[in-house]
Amino acid sequence: MNQSAKIQEEPATVPPAPVYRKYGINGWEEIEGRVIIEAPVGLTVNGEMWLTFMCTPDQLDALAAGFLYNEGILQSPEEIEILRPCENNSNVDVWLNHPVKRPNKWQRTSGCTGGFTSVIIPKGLKPLPVTLRITPADLAAGMDQLFHVEGLYQEFRGMHCSGLSDGVEIRCHAADIGRHNTFDKLAGLHLLQSRPMPHKMVLTTGRISSEMLQKSARFGAEVVVSRTSPTSMSIALADRLGVTLIGYARRETFIVYSHAERIETT
Numbered sequence: 001m002n003q004s005a006k007i008q009e010e011p012a013t014v015p016p017a018p019v020y021r022k023y024g025i026n027g028w029e030e031i032e033g034r035v036i037i038e039a040p041v042g043l044t045v046n047g048e049m050w051l052t053f054m055c056t057p058d059q060l061d062a063l064a065a066g067f068l069y070n071e072g073i074l075q076s077p078e079e080i081e082i083l084r085p086c087e088n089n090s091n092v093d094v095w096l097n098h099p100v101k102r103p104n105k106w107q108r109t110s111g112c113t114g115g116f117t118s119v120i121i122p123k124g125l126k127p128l129p130v131t132l133r134i135t136p137a138d139l140a141a142g143m144d145q146l147f148h149v150e151g152l153y154q155e156f157r158g159m160h161c162s163g164l165s166d167g168v169e170i171r172c173h174a175a176d177i178g179r180h181n182t183f184d185k186l187a188g189l190h191l192l193q194s195r196p197m198p199h200k201m202v203l204t205t206g207r208i209s210s211e212m213l214q215k216s217a218r219f220g221a222e223v224v225v226s227r228t229s230p231t232s233m234s235i236a237l238a239d240r241l242g243v244t245l246i247g248y249a250r251r252e253t254f255i256v257y258s259h260a261e262r263i264e265t266t
Contacts, residue, residue, distance in 0.1 A: 036159050038177050042091040043067070050102050056159065056176040057089040059185045063176075064092040066188025070215045072124075073100055077191055125217050127242035132167055132199040132222045135264050139225055140251050145170045146203045162186055162204035164221070166197050179206025183215040190219055201225065208234045208245065217241045223262060225249050230257055 022031045041053045043064055055063060061083050068074045074096060082095040146163040149170055162182035163173040172193065174185035182204065190197070201223040202216045208226045210233035216224045217237075223244040230238070230247050238245035238258040245257040256263060 036177055039089070041089065044091055044093045045073075045100060045102070046095055048102055053178075053181065055178055055181045058176075059174055059189070060085040060089060060092050062174065062185045062188030062192060063181060064094050064188065065191050066184035066186065068094065069187050069191050070184055070218050071103075072218075077194060083192075125214075125241055127240070128217065128220065128222050129242070130222070130259075130262055132201065133262055133264050134167055134201065134223060136252075136254070138167060139246065139249055139254060142170070142201065142203050142225065143227065143249055144251075146173065146205075149173050160204065160206040162202060162206070164190055164197075164219075165201045165203060167199045167201050167223075170203070171195065171197060179204065180209075180211060180215070182206070183212055187215060187219045203249075207231070208247065210234050210237050213237045213241070213243060213245065217243055225254070 018034070019030050019032055022029050037056055037058075038054065039057045041055055041057055041060060041063075043050045043053060045068070053063065053067075064085075065074075065077070065080065065083060074080065079096050079098065080094065081097050082093065084093045085091070086093065142163070142165050145165070146161060149163065159175050159177050160179040160182050161173060161175040162179070162185075163170040164186045165171065172186060172189040174182045174189065176182045176185065183202070186202065200219065200221040202221040203225045204212075205227050206212070207228045208224060208230040210231060213224060213230075213234040214237065221243065223246065224238070225246045227249055228247065230245055235245060235257045237243075242259060244259040244262040246254050247257060248255050
């Protein structure tokens, strides 16, 4: 991001803990507790309203930047002049240092809460080289790290979390009600941090669909690991783009759906 860009820190969005009624073996009791926040957040680019995210209103600067990166609207943080969530987190205002055209048609994806993309078949993405080698122990350690570092997921559980690893440690992580949103947040965090990562592996709790795989390949993740399943389209896309796609990752077992050559077992 250039020197003139202005980034505004997001204010706290945690409301007072409400009171609920819990039923158990001893009957009814009143408990305090917080629930996952789901909210509409608008995206305005160069003064024009583009769309509304349905998301967890956290890390909104990363969500907006990552979404625009994954859509091919911007390539580097130097293109961003202003990146500013509004005070009540109902909108993210992005100003770029060049004109952009709002896509005429958004395709609703299969992501949770219905994500949007203007790119169904990725253009310009080339097969990723095989530079990252990992072991089954690396996979288990990565998933274990993800569950320990992501605080919102630990607190609420009823949401998705994802992490971007260099193959050894998780460099950034995000949680959201929408699994596709977590991938946009990862892309945005990586973009805004501008920290070099020669190797990239994505770990997530969510199902891997085609748009999830596309987002991963866009920011150069050679390996994508999920605790649950991939879809048929994501497997075909992973095979085409040279991505090692792994599902049902547990401590001692996992299934490799494409490019198993990156997994070292001896």
